[in-house]
Amino acid sequence: MVAAQDGHESTVGLLLDRGADVEAREEDGWTAVMVAASNGHESTVELLLDRGADVTATNADGETALCVAANASVLKVLEQADCLQRWHRRAILALWRRACGWK
Numbered sequence: 001m002v003a004a005q006d007g008h009e010s011t012v013g014l015l016l017d018r019g020a021d022v023e024a025r026e027e028d029g030w031t032a033v034m035v036a037a038s039n040g041h042e043s044t045v046e047l048l049l050d051r052g053a054d055v056t057a058t059n060a061d062g063e064t065a066l067c068v069a070a071n072a073s074v075l076k077v078l079e080q081a082d083c084l085q086r087w088h089r090r091a092i093l094a095l096w097r098r099a100c101g102w103k
Contacts, residue, residue, distance in 0.1 A: 004032035007041035022051045029059035038068040045077050055081045
């Protein structure tokens with residue numbers, strides 16, 4: 001979490017390569033992508049999203065990474081990821097509906 005908080009993208013990448021859980025949480029429910037977003041570390045946020053971080057995950061206060069984003073560039077990255085995740089969920093559901101004959 002400290003690497004994400006401080007924007008150490010290479011360290012975050014190394015930790016993920018070595019098996020760190022991209023969705024690991026602090027006691028208050030914050031994930032690495034939330035911590036990186038709240039500190040304005042755009043490239044670290046992008047790395048975490050590329051590795052599967054859930055932009056819709058909430059902390060103990062119900063906040064997402066979108067809620068705590070520190071600046072406009074990070075917010076833009078998160079909004080794009082949220083749109084892609086929603087599109088992906090809709091596309092998968094549509095495939096299942098067709099495969100199962102649902103309407």
